[in-house]
């Protein structure tokens with residue numbers, strides 16, 4: 172089968188890979204579409220060194236069951252890409268994302284991902300989707316689950332004033348997840364005009380990074396009680412500390428830089444809480460899949476374009492260069508383009 176392999180920074184190629192075979196407890200999925208994640212494009216450009224030559228990336232996927240497992244062939248599915256030990260206290264609680272042995276399909280070089288015609292995954296990771304929903308939305312379940320989990324890490328309530336810092340895919344997902352969780356007062360800070368316009372179309376208030384404090388006051392009458400930092404830079408975490416109330420919860424999900432300089436007195440004196448968030452729990456992944464399965468036409472706005480697998484190298488180049496849209500590019504495998512575009 173054909174797969175899209177990372178070769179070295181700024182170079183990918185379509186290669187031949189052996190057909191994946193499902194062992195017991197595994198399922199082979201015919202891939203329909205896979206989103207290019209920020210982490211994929213940073214791996215491609217060499218900004219993060221976690222990708223190795225020959226690796227097949229891809230972890231934001233919708234497809235149909237091909238073989239293996241107990242789900243009928245042809246069923247529309249996505250998969251939770253986290254593989255974990257299955258026996259530690261975290262795995263037993265469904266928090267596989269914090270299992271010490273957790274690795275992610277399509278991120279860890281030892282596990283081929285889904286920029287390919289087919290992918291094999293553990294049966295327990297497969298999540299069934301509705302056949303009534305737009306097929307492409309299945310590839311959004313994974314990033315939407317990241318944003319939903321980040322909001323839920325902050326223990327949200329309908330009384331909260333939520334500031335989301337960063338309006339890229341994860342910030343968008345956090346805003347959407349917050350609405351799902353019943354938070355109505357949401358302000359998203361984002362410097363890019365196109366991204367702000369998209370968020371406004373989705374019904375969210377937006378601001379620019381230099382106007383966060385005044386817009387929180389103007390729109391919601393006060394500082395943020397809950398912040399999701401989907402960027403993760405010194406400047407954004409500093410903004411979170413300055414524009415939030417005493418005892419605010421600040422969730423850090425962005426991984427913009429490995430070291431930060433912040434002014435910690437805002438944390439100590441204001442008794443603010445800084446909470447980490449990584450991927451999603453099994454429950455949050457599944458509930459996001461169910462939510463998407465109910466049919467969410469507005470999610471179309473999150474997808475910029477569909478690119479056939481054979482054009483994957485160009486698509487990665489464009490995404491890494493920021494050419495051709497600010498939202499998701501989906502790589503569509505094999506015959507799937509016709510199947511998707513007739514919907």
Ligand SMILES: [Zn+2]
Pocket residue numbers: 208209210230231313314
């Ligand atoms: Zn991702």
Ligand SMILES: [Zn+2]
Pocket residue numbers: 255256257258259260261262267270271272
């Ligand atoms: Zn474990």
